[in-house]
Amino acid sequence: MHSNPQLSKNGELQHLLTIEGLPATLLTQILDTAQSFIGVTEREVKKLPLLRGKAIFNLFFEPSTRTRTTFEIAAKRLSADVINLNISTSSQSKGETLLDTIDNLEAMHADMFIVRHAQSGAAHLIAQHVAPNVHVINAGDGRHEHPTQALLDMFTIRHYKREFANLRVAIVGDILHSRVARSQIHALTTLGVPELRVIAPKTLLPAGVENLGVHVYHDMQRGLKDVDVVMMLRLQSERMQGPLLPSAQEFFKYYGLTAEKLAAARPDAIVMHPGPMNRGVEIDSSVADGPRSVILPQVTFGIAVRMAVMSILAGN
Amino acid sequence: MHSNPQLSKNGELQHLLTIEGLPATLLTQILDTAQSFIGVTEREVKKLPLLRGKAIFNLFFEPSTRTRTTFEIAAKRLSADVINLNISTSSQSKGETLLDTIDNLEAMHADMFIVRHAQSGAAHLIAQHVAPNVHVINAGDGRHEHPTQALLDMFTIRHYKREFANLRVAIVGDILHSRVARSQIHALTTLGVPELRVIAPKTLLPAGVENLGVHVYHDMQRGLKDVDVVMMLRLQSERMQGPLLPSAQEFFKYYGLTAEKLAAARPDAIVMHPGPMNRGVEIDSSVADGPRSVILPQVTFGIAVRMAVMSILAGN
Amino acid sequence: MHSNPQLSKNGELQHLLTIEGLPATLLTQILDTAQSFIGVTEREVKKLPLLRGKAIFNLFFEPSTRTRTTFEIAAKRLSADVINLNISTSSQSKGETLLDTIDNLEAMHADMFIVRHAQSGAAHLIAQHVAPNVHVINAGDGRHEHPTQALLDMFTIRHYKREFANLRVAIVGDILHSRVARSQIHALTTLGVPELRVIAPKTLLPAGVENLGVHVYHDMQRGLKDVDVVMMLRLQSERMQGPLLPSAQEFFKYYGLTAEKLAAARPDAIVMHPGPMNRGVEIDSSVADGPRSVILPQVTFGIAVRMAVMSILAGN
Numbered sequence: 001m002h003s004n005p006q007l008s009k010n011g012e013l014q015h016l017l018t019i020e021g022l023p024a025t026l027l028t029q030i031l032d033t034a035q036s037f038i039g040v041t042e043r044e045v046k047k048l049p050l051l052r053g054k055a056i057f058n059l060f061f062e063p064s065t066r067t068r069t070t071f072e073i074a075a076k077r078l079s080a081d082v083i084n085l086n087i088s089t090s091s092q093s094k095g096e097t098l099l100d101t102i103d104n105l106e107a108m109h110a111d112m113f114i115v116r117h118a119q120s121g122a123a124h125l126i127a128q129h130v131a132p133n134v135h136v137i138n139a140g141d142g143r144h145e146h147p148t149q150a151l152l153d154m155f156t157i158r159h160y161k162r163e164f165a166n167l168r169v170a171i172v173g174d175i176l177h178s179r180v181a182r183s184q185i186h187a188l189t190t191l192g193v194p195e196l197r198v199i200a201p202k203t204l205l206p207a208g209v210e211n212l213g214v215h216v217y218h219d220m221q222r223g224l225k226d227v228d229v230v231m232m233l234r235l236q237s238e239r240m241q242g243p244l245l246p247s248a249q250e251f252f253k254y255y256g257l258t259a260e261k262l263a264a265a266r267p268d269a270i271v272m273h274p275g276p277m278n279r280g281v282e283i284d285s286s287v288a289d290g291p292r293s294v295i296l297p298q299v300t301f302g303i304a305v306r307m308a309v310m311s312i313l314a315g316n
Numbered sequence: 317m318h319s320n321p322q323l324s325k326n327g328e329l330q331h332l333l334t335i336e337g338l339p340a341t342l343l344t345q346i347l348d349t350a351q352s353f354i355g356v357t358e359r360e361v362k363k364l365p366l367l368r369g370k371a372i373f374n375l376f377f378e379p380s381t382r383t384r385t386t387f388e389i390a391a392k393r394l395s396a397d398v399i400n401l402n403i404s405t406s407s408q409s410k411g412e413t414l415l416d417t418i419d420n421l422e423a424m425h426a427d428m429f430i431v432r433h434a435q436s437g438a439a440h441l442i443a444q445h446v447a448p449n450v451h452v453i454n455a456g457d458g459r460h461e462h463p464t465q466a467l468l469d470m471f472t473i474r475h476y477k478r479e480f481a482n483l484r485v486a487i488v489g490d491i492l493h494s495r496v497a498r499s500q501i502h503a504l505t506t507l508g509v510p511e512l513r514v515i516a517p518k519t520l521l522p523a524g525v526e527n528l529g530v531h532v533y534h535d536m537q538r539g540l541k542d543v544d545v546v547m548m549l550r551l552q553s554e555r556m557q558g559p560l561l562p563s564a565q566e567f568f569k570y571y572g573l574t575a576e577k578l579a580a581a582r583p584d585a586i587v588m589h590p591g592p593m594n595r596g597v598e599i600d601s602s603v604a605d606g607p608r609s610v611i612l613p614q615v616t617f618g619i620a621v622r623m624a625v626m627s628i629l630a631g632n
Numbered sequence: 633m634h635s636n637p638q639l640s641k642n643g644e645l646q647h648l649l650t651i652e653g654l655p656a657t658l659l660t661q662i663l664d665t666a667q668s669f670i671g672v673t674e675r676e677v678k679k680l681p682l683l684r685g686k687a688i689f690n691l692f693f694e695p696s697t698r699t700r701t702t703f704e705i706a707a708k709r710l711s712a713d714v715i716n717l718n719i720s721t722s723s724q725s726k727g728e729t730l731l732d733t734i735d736n737l738e739a740m741h742a743d744m745f746i747v748r749h750a751q752s753g754a755a756h757l758i759a760q761h762v763a764p765n766v767h768v769i770n771a772g773d774g775r776h777e778h779p780t781q782a783l784l785d786m787f788t789i790r791h792y793k794r795e796f797a798n799l800r801v802a803i804v805g806d807i808l809h810s811r812v813a814r815s816q817i818h819a820l821t822t823l824g825v826p827e828l829r830v831i832a833p834k835t836l837l838p839a840g841v842e843n844l845g846v847h848v849y850h851d852m853q854r855g856l857k858d859v860d861v862v863m864m865l866r867l868q869s870e871r872m873q874g875p876l877l878p879s880a881q882e883f884f885k886y887y888g889l890t891a892e893k894l895a896a897a898r899p900d901a902i903v904m905h906p907g908p909m910n911r912g913v914e915i916d917s918s919v920a921d922g923p924r925s926v927i928l929p930q931v932t933f934g935i936a937v938r939m940a941v942m943s944i945l946a947g948n
Contacts, residue, residue, distance in 0.1 A: 046369040046425065053678040055705060066420060069399055073371060073424055076397045081708045083701055096908040104698060104907060107931035108705055109678065275420060276412040299423035362685040362741065382736060385715060389687060389740055392713045591736060592728040615739035 005127055012316040015127040015136040016309050018145045019186040027191060031155050033308035034301070040077065050311045051080035054111040058084045060139075061117040066275060067139050067149075070299070071114045074306035080111075102126050106134055112313065113137070120144035135313040143179050148309060149274050150183035152302040154191060156294055157229055159301065160270050164188070168266075170197040170223050171214075173233030173255060173282055174204045176244075180274050181233055189213050199223035199255065203244040220255060224264040232257055232273040232282050240281070248281045258284045262292070270294045321443055328632040331443040331452040332625050334461045335502040343507060347471050349624035350617070356393065366627045367396035370427040374400045376455070377433040382591065383455050383465075386615070387430045390622035396427075418442050422450055428629065429453070436460035451629040459495050464625060465590050466499035468618040470507060472610055473545055475617065476586050480504070484582075486513040486539050487530075489549030489571060489598055490520045492560075496590050497549055505529050515539035515571065519560040536571060540580040548573055548589040548598050556597065564597045574600045578608070586610045637759055644948040647759040647768040648941050650777045651818040659822060663787050665940035666933065672709065682943045683712035686743040690716045692771075693749040698907065699771050699781075702931070703746045706938035712743075734758050738766055744945065745769070752776035767945040775811050780941060781906050782815035784934040786823060788926055789861055791933065792902050796820070800898075802829040802855050803846075805865030805887060805914055806836045808876075812906050813865055821845050831855035831887065835876040852887060856896040864889055864905040864914050872913065880913045890916045894924070902926045 006015040006022075013026060040048055056075045058068050068084065075082045087101070096104075102113070112135045115123045120142030127136040140146040154164075161167060169188055175181045175198050188196050189212070198209060199217045210216060217223030224230060240248040257271065271283075271293045279285050288295060322331040322338070329342060356362055372391045374384050384400065391398045403417070412420075418429070428451045431439045436458030443452040456462040470480075477483055485504055491497045491514050504512050505528070514525060515533045526532060533539030540546060556564040573587065587599075587609045595601050604611060638647040638654070645658060672680055688707045690700050700716065707714045719733070728736075734745070744767045747755045752774030759768040772778040786796075793799055801820055807813045807830050820828050821844070830841060831849045842848060849855030856862060872880040889903065903915075903925045911917050920927060 042425075043369075046371070053675075055678070055708075065401060065403065069401065069421070070424060072399060073397070076371075081705070083704060085697060085701065087697065097911070100907075100909060100911075103928055104931050105701070107928040108702060108935055109674075109932065275416075277416060279413070279416075296419055296423040299420050300425065303424055358741075360685065362687070381717060381719065385717065385737070386740060388715060389713070392687075591732075593732060595729070595732075612735055612739040615736050616741065619740055 005124065008316065013312055014132075014316060015123070015138075016147050016313065017123050017127055017136065017138045019147045019150050019183045019190070020145065022186075022190065024190050024192065027151070027154065027187060030151055030305065030308050030312060031158060033312060034151075034155055034304040037304040037307045038301075040304075040307075046077050047079055048077060048307075049079045051075065051078035051314055054080045054314060055109060056080045056082050056112045056114065056310070057105055057110050058082060059105075059113050059115045060084075060086050061115075061122070062140070064116055064140070067116065070302050071137075071139065071306055074303050074310060077303070078307055078310060080310075098122070098125070099129055102129060106130055110134060112310065114139050116140045118142055135316075137309060137313070140179055143177055143182070145183045145186075146179040147183050148302070148306055149180050150187040151309070152298055152305040153184055153231065153272060153274070154187050155301045155305050156272060156298045157270075159297070160294060161228060164191040164193050167193050167229060168195040168197070168227045169193050169229040169231065170199055170217075170227045170265075171231045171233065172199045172220070172223070172257065174235050174239065175200045175209065175233070176204045176206050177236060177239065178233050184231060185212050185214060197223050197227065201245070201255070220257075220261045221264050224261060227265045228269055230257065230262065230265055230269055230271045232271065234274060234276065235278055235282050237278070248278070252281050256280070256282055256284060257287050259286050259290070262287055268292075272298055275299065321440060324632065329628055330448075330632060331439070331454075332463050332629065333439050333443055333452065333454045335463045335466050335499045335506070336461065338502075338506065340506050340508065343467070343470065343503060346467055346621065346624050346628060347474060349628060350467075350471055350620040353620040353623045354617075356620075356623075362393050363395055364393060364623075365395045367391065367394035367630055370396045370630060371425060372396045372398050372428045372430065372626070373421055373426050374398060375421075375429050375431045376400075376402050377404075377431075377438070378456070380432055380456070383432065384430075386618050387453075387455065387622055390619050390626060393619070394623055394626060396626075414438065414441070415445055418445060422446055426450060428626065430455050432456045434458055451632075453625060453629070456495055459493055459498070461499045461502075462495040463499050464618070464622055465496050466503040467625070468614055468621040469500055469547065469588060469590070470503050471617045471621050472588060472614045473586075475613070476610060477544060480507040480509050483509050483545060484511040484513070484543045485509050485545040485547065486515055486533075486543045486581075487547045487549065488515045488536070488539070488573065490551050490555065491516045491525060491549070492520045492522050493552060493555065494549050500547060501528050501530060513539050513543065517561070517571070536573075536577045537580050540577060543581045544585055546573065546578065546581055546585055546587045548587065550590060550592065551594055551598050553594070564594070568597050572596070572598055572600060573603050575602050575606070578603055584608075588614055591615065637756060640948065645944055646764075646948060647755070647770075648779050648945065649755050649759055649768065649770045651779045651782050651815045651822070652777065654818075654822065656822050656824065659783070659786065659819060662783055662937065662940050662944060663790060665944060666783075666787055666936040669936040669939045670933075672936075672939075678709050679711055680709060680939075681711045683707065683710035683946055686712045686946060687741060688712045688714050688744045688746065688942070689737055689742050690714060691737075691745050691747045692716075692718050693747075693754070694772070696748055696772070699748065702934050703769075703771065703938055706935050706942060709935070710939055710942060712942075730754070730757070731761055734761055738762055742766060744942065746771050748772045750774055769941060769945070772811055775809055775814070777815045777818075778811040779815050780934070780938055781812050782819040783941070784930055784937040785816055785863065785904060785906070786819050787933045787937050788904060788930050789902075791929070792926060793860060796823040796825050799825050799861060800827040800829070800859045801825050801861040801863065802831055802849075802859045803863045803865065804831045804852070804855070804889065806867050806871065807832045807841065807865070808836045808838050809868060809871065810865050816863060817844050817846060829855050829859065833877070833887070852889075852893045853896050856893060859897045860901055862889065862894065862897060862901055862903045864903065866906060866908065867910055867914050869910070880910070884913050888912070888914055888916060889919050891918050891922070894919055900924075904930055907931070
């Protein structure tokens with residue numbers, strides 16, 4: 001396997017598949033480009049002609065209103081033509097293989113695929129298959145990665161904290177099943193966060209997570225002690241009753257973010273969540289809607305970050 | 317509760333939530349603006365740049381192909397970017413609350429929400445929640461109101477009858493469950509229709525309907541006597557077998573509009589229906605497709621009226 | 633019945649409903665217009681303003697991601713506004729009739745309807761109903777016709793073989809249920825292909841197929857002997873276990889296109905398939921992905937052909 005299939009030989013981004021393996025300079029280039037788009041979304045007319053005439057396919061093999069919508073908005077702001085395809089895996093299994101579907105859409109002169117798929121590696125598979133002028137963005141693959149989410153998170157942290165070099169950051173919740181967490185850990189490490197913690201029960205931690213360069217905590221009071229950034233994760237509802245967790249109530253008691261637990265963090269700590277939130281499970285409403293929450297700015301920055309990724313890919 | 321949350325302090329329309337409480341001058345302003353758009357829809361190129369770069373969200377919590385489509389067409393004629401979100405209440409109940417969904421879409425720089433929801437007051441709730449630069453249009457909330465339908469009906473009546481001051485108007489059918497009827501009654505009363513009648517069986521009339529300024533009839537022959545305008549309502553299929561009605565056939569016998577019953581109205585009376593029609597239940601095909609039907613012009617005027625509402629809101 | 637409802641009195645194309653009955657000059661005009669669009673899809677900015685401000689409705693009463701998408705892309709390349717309506721026949725049966733739906737969409741100033749429907753003749757019915765300035769394209773009706781598929785097939789054949797006058801062409805598979813095959817047979821015959829063969833088991837051939845001007849073969853070796861073009865058909869999965877066929881495996885053994893069977897054809901024969909393919913049922917992957925396959929170019933040409941049909945209709 002190619003060490004980094006998303007980079008061209010001269011190091012340009014061809015696809016955005018993972019945060020793992022991307023150099024800090026490239027992450028910073030994306031954040032800087034996103035910064036230049038922030039003004040656009042606040043102008044009266046929010047359109048830029050950068051992707052005019054480009055055909056962008058939102059290929060969602062898993063349902064996702066929110067992520068699909070942010071990509072659709074970002075693409076339309078860049079004047080692209082957007083085609084939404086929600087492909088259930090059942091209809092997929094009936095006939096064509098995934099790569100036949102891709103071949104056909106590429107034959108329709110697709111310029112870019114935004115792919116969400118339940119199987120880890122699906123976006124990689126597509127990226128290895130398409131012609132050199134076609135770009136692929138991973139919008140979440142199985143438990144693997146969700147790179148644009150991590151990038152918008154980095155944008156948010158940089159916006160509020162200016163630099164990464166002195167930060168103490170904690171990621172809280174279901175690390176085991178979270179593609180968001182994996183992407184966040186790679187991004188924070190690459191951008192030079194000196195102290196990165198994960199806080200979770202043992203049953204929701206992947207084996208060998210320490211090897212990713214994180215400190216493991218099972219206790220919120222200790223884990224949140226003096227952190228600058230608290231990054232909550234979503235708990236999938238199907239796991240709330242499962243063998244890994246006693247119950248949603250129990251989870252909230254020990255790992256739900258309340259004002260009381262948050263008091264252990266630094267007074268200017270920010271609170272993040274990738275959404276959609278389970279209020280009363282991962283996070284208390286008083287914190288989610290409180291003065292230290294930057295959850296809605298995350299969404300806003302997500303548009304600019306996705307515009308940045310799309311325009312960088314289209315330019316390469 | 318604020319007496320009229322849809323108006324700004326200086327009386328400008330911020331949201332369109334109800335017809336109730338809107339002054340006649342404002343209704344007339346909307347109809348006049350719609351009139352100015354009629355020419356546009358007949359031009360070779362039907363686009364106006366008034367909403368270019370604006371992001372308009374069609375938020376439909378109840379399925380509706382027809383109303384959603386007319387809003388989508390109206391928005392595209394004004395050069396807006398339209399995002400369609402069909403959100404089933406089941407998926408809604410799984411995770412995020414309604415207001416979390418709205419917060420997120422607003423964080424994506426939504427400029428306008430078109431909302432249909434099974435619960436009365438949903439559009440109000442959203443309007444009270446959003447930032448001052450975001451506008452909400454109620455596209456039907458529970459049994460409460462459907463204001464753009466009433467406005468296109470007023471446009472249609474004014475088109476064919478010129479003024480409201482001398483008209484006798486009858487609304488026929490399931491008044492009890494109809495948000496359309498409620499909006500129509502408020503609009504007709506506000507615009508000065510001197511004689512407004514409702515015709516329905518007792519089981520399909522709301523308690524105290526007389527207090528809205530209407531005359532109640534249970535008999536079509538008497539109720540339609542010398543009216544200028546007949547406004548039929550749709551009978552929801554789930555009610556055709558219910559305890560409120562003996563059967564669809566029975567309903568048609570007594571309250572279905574036939575040429576014979578229509579003979580009681582004035583010779584130049586117009587026949588309206590908000591669609592979709594149940595032919596042979598509320599209305600006979602000979603009347604629906606007959607020379608006095610203005611049912612299809614209603615649809616056409618609906619585009620111009622929705623363009624008018626959107627452009628007035630965006631301008632305020 | 634009018635001999636050819638899709639042509640105006642002076643022979644101009646008003647609707648595209650069937651290939652049957654269209655003169656060769658008109659088919660050639662469409663192919664030539666499509667040729668002029670090929671360059672557009674390879675340009676950096678792929679937009680032409682020919683249909684700017686036109687409202688095109690994708691009316692799909694049967695699900696079809698692929699065909700709907702190609703029409704959507706073609707319409708957007710021509711700068712039209714596209715409204716996608718996926719109407720299940722169940723919701724259709726609930727309320728409005730098909731023609732009421734059409735009347736309403738027409739009242740919204742639709743300029744063109746792209747119609748797919750399970751019932752043969754549905755597009756005809758709509759074309760006979762709409763106003764003279766509204767155009768209808770049949771995107772597949774029951775077992776009847778799928779004219780744009782046949783046109784893109786003709787474009788493909790002309791692209792690779794230059795002319796139709798000396799060709800030997802074989803259509804292979806489930807002729808009986810295939811609207812694609814019916815359209816192909818009419819197109820190939822009209823364009824002057826001197827020898828047209830169909831290869832299928834007796835149970836998958838319509839009665840009297842010889843009257844369409846084709847030679848019938850039940851054996852692949854003989855049927856493919858010296859042909860220039862092999863046109864495979866899709867086998868509907870619901871028929872693979874039915875009384876007409878022993879099994880998918882059995883079908884592949886006798887009628888699946890393998891390299892071995894293809895050896896009977898001319899050395900420069902091309903292999904076509906309308907997609908989506910059932911690999912290992914109608915066609916072996918080595919052939920589908922092999923050097924003589926033109927299956928993906930078919931898809932690409934399909935965009936240009938649909939742009940051609942739309943722009944010709946809009947201009948007439």
